[in-house]
Amino acid sequence: MMWLRQKSPVPKRQKCDHWSPCSPGNYAYRILSGGGKAKLARICFEDEMLISEEKGNVGRGINIAIVNYKTGKVTSTKYFDMWKGDHSGEMLTFIKNAPEGSLLLMVTHDDGSTRLKNDTKKLVEELGSKEIQNIKFRSSWAFIAAKGFKLPDDIQKEKINHSDKKKNRYRGWPAEIQIEGCIPRNLI
Structure with a gap:
């Protein structure tokens, strides 16, 4: 008797490339x-790339x-160069001008700290950052x-990495x- 080998079905792609789907009534995000130098930051929300190299806004x-x-x-989307020029005040204004009822998704590429001033850090801290x-x-x-x-306590809201940059793959x-x-879509 000959056994037939069946291929496993190709997994269905989930929003923002999650491994498993979000329950109905939830937004999916990946930051x-x-x-x-070459791998730029990306922000995906509900399967739409909001910030990416392809969009030219990173x-x-x-x-x-x-x-x-x-x-x-x-x-709105914007990036703030914290290495060249003084853009911390612009970032502070951008965040302050975000309407109530907004989600703010933030991510670094290269250097996000050199010219980041304390008043801007304090504002991000007031939004809930424990690492800024x-x-x-x-x-x-x-x-x-x-x-x-308020976002639910059980979702991952922040991550930071200070790994030894001399030992990682990016030298x-x-x-x-x-x-x-x-x-969840029903928080407000």
């Missing part, structure tokens, strides 16, 4: 920091996407926050990190 420093929580649609005060030269950092409402450049999760 990836840059890695090395850069050195801190990259931020603002999403209207009720509609799930991006309202610890960000160092070329730290990899990813963060999601809510403005005007002196930061290694990439990511956070991903599902956010």
